[in-house]
Amino acid sequence: MEYSLYDFRGASLNIQIAIVFIVIAVTFTIIAYLSILRGRYKAYRREKKLASLHPVIDNLLMEHILLNDELASDVPADQVVLPIDVFRLPVFEHRWARQALIDRLLDYRNNVRGAMGEQLRNLYIQLELDKDSIRKMKSRKWDKKVQALVELSSMNMSIADVTILPLTNSSNRELRAAARHAYIKLSKNEPFKFFDVVTEPLLMWDQVELFKIISTTEHIAIPNFAQWITYSTNKSIVSFCLKLVVHYNQISALPAVLKLLDTKDHYLRADAINCLGKLKMESAEEKLLQMYDSQPLNCRLEILKAIGRINSGKHVDFLRQEFLHATDFDVRKNAAKSIIRNQWAAKGIVEELVETATAENKLILKHSMNPLIKF
């Protein structure tokens, strides 16, 4: 070692720097490998423990909750006394086991509803697992907060607006999304209040998740989404509201949607056209046709789809023209699909096209006729 140190001191500066870097790199590599190994070992231990605990939890839930005929009575779910003593096993004194129980309860609640679903919630409360979730809610770690929000909202537990609303605008994306989901699910009076305060864009995945929550939450107060379509400066909120207008078939929002056809943002315009098509607004068809030639490709595709969805049969010739003469493949594909959707008014045209089309166009038509293929 002394010899090495002597050598090091005697070496040139370049060599000394290189040796220092090598030592640092090797040390960090070893630390990284050790931490990966430690992580994997912990995960392996956790999986092993969970693999032995899950069957125990499953049996308890099946025998004492889901298949317990005594619970299938007319008594309101929150007044039923559950056999919670059987769940008081020593293993559930450990935090990891209680977490595993909470996770399993959530899995079950995602699969069963009705009285049994309520009994699962009842069990969560009677075993005081909600206290675990509330403790996590107070944690300074964002991932714990997210976990708590998911648990509390899935179990339909109330959270104060003052706790949850600030989180809907959190700088952390995951936390923000979880808080929004929880707010919509749990806020009984104004579940969409956070639309007014949202400054960050709603990402596509956020929208999918929000949509799922909105459409599956019972007794939710549905506002007129036209207010955000008209006034929101957040484009993702406008786009999301258009999807909600379709979902709730909110005809009262139509003037706002039609007005959006004049927006300069072609992505929003495409969303508005999509909305009109899905609402089957026959009265908007003429306007869509008039604006077709001046639109960018995404809007033109949406117009073609809308004509197919509206299915009035009035514009089959226009679709035929586009199918035969457009140079863009997507235009031809969507025109073909819309012709097929309007088939009741275009039977002769479809037959003619199948007989006279080029090999590629025939392939497109065949593709469009397959009911299993969606696009």
Place this chain on the structure above:
Amino acid sequence: MSNRILLVEDDEVMPKIMERILHKEEYKIEHVTNGKEAFQRLEDTNYDYDLIITDIMMPYASGFEILSKVKTRKDGKPIPVIIVSNAGNEEMILEGFKLGADDFLKKPVIPGELLIRVKRLLMQYGAR
């Protein structure tokens, strides 16, 4: 002879719930976890099932593909198909019925409702 039901479901918990619920009525449940396995099982048994319960979104082949294959089969006894899925939007439901689904249940399900629908279909199709 107990009725044979093929359950096609990739979720971990749902098959356990269904097996317990349906086992009460002494139905024989066979579970596969994806569309490919379902096709294989159907071929191997020569479609010898009284009912198929399938999810929609699964690896390799979707529930719609299974449904389509079962319903477009020319010979053999007709097999009722129930779709049980998280995807409950209008288009999906209509598509399912267009392809010949006998019933559509949206997750989360009510266990009693599932059992009644299964019983009703088995009676309707005059299973063993």
